[in-house]
Amino acid sequence: MRITLFYQLLLGLLLALSTIENLALGQQKKPTIVFVDPNISIQKWIGKKMPIFRLQDKQGNVYDNKSILGKVTVFNLWSIHCHPCIVEFPMLNGLVGKYSKDNIIFLAPAPESSEQINNAISVDSFNYTVLPDAQSFFDIMGLVGYPYHILVDRNGFIRYIHMGIKNRKSGKEIAITELPQVIEHELNEKEAEQK
Known part of the structure; x- marks a missing residue:
């Protein structure tokens, strides 16, 4: 060990x-903001282009590399079988509310089908755009476990990855500490580019 x-x-x-x-x-x-994760192999993605993906939400809207370009995109990779993932929903919903006027997309890939998700959680309990049947996304990224949080910048580069709902050192929830910090950093980058 x-x-x-x-x-x-x-x-x-x-x-x-x-x-x-x-x-x-x-x-x-x-x-880039680099956080060392117990799943150290995931760190290879920091600073790299988002791998090619194509997922649909429950209404059939397609999300892929092209659709997220020009926007900051926050991914929450979760599962209906992950209790901490569901406990985190209210805090993540707070992020969606806080940044609703900014050019940010909040996506939530899950490996389960729409039917399984609908049977497990209330449709209104999570404000991210849920992307069912996303096991291929988990496989491409090499992710094991839940939840994972990923931030992709406007140019399609991965700038942040974190597994779990809390910072291992501080014990604080990342949805109310680290994620807002990283989102603000990306929003400020856009402002700096425009000046």
Whole structure:
């Protein structure tokens, strides 16, 4: 167990040094926010383009790489079998309310079918756009477990990934601490670009 933790920390350090080196060499225009996750392999996505995806919401509206370009997109990958995911809904709904006037999309892929989701939760209990039958999305990203939060910037690059509903160090819910911070960072980036 200690050896595994040592290698995870070492890999996290190498990722951080690589980011600093890229910035020093001018290979990356804007800094990324990097959080080390127990599922360390997921960190490979930070700073990379969102993989190609195509999902439909319960009404048949299609969401894909093209439809999210030009908008900040916040993903909450969840399951009806994940109790912490459902406990987090009110806090995530608060984000949707807070940023309803901004150019942000809130998407919630789940591996279950629409029927399974409708039987498990109230349609009105979650304000993100629910995307059923999304197991392929989980597979492409290499995600194991729930929930995962991912923020994609206006240019289609992944800027934030976090597993779980709380920050492991502070114990605070990320929906009321980290996610708003990352969203504000992306909104401020757009304002800075316009000046």
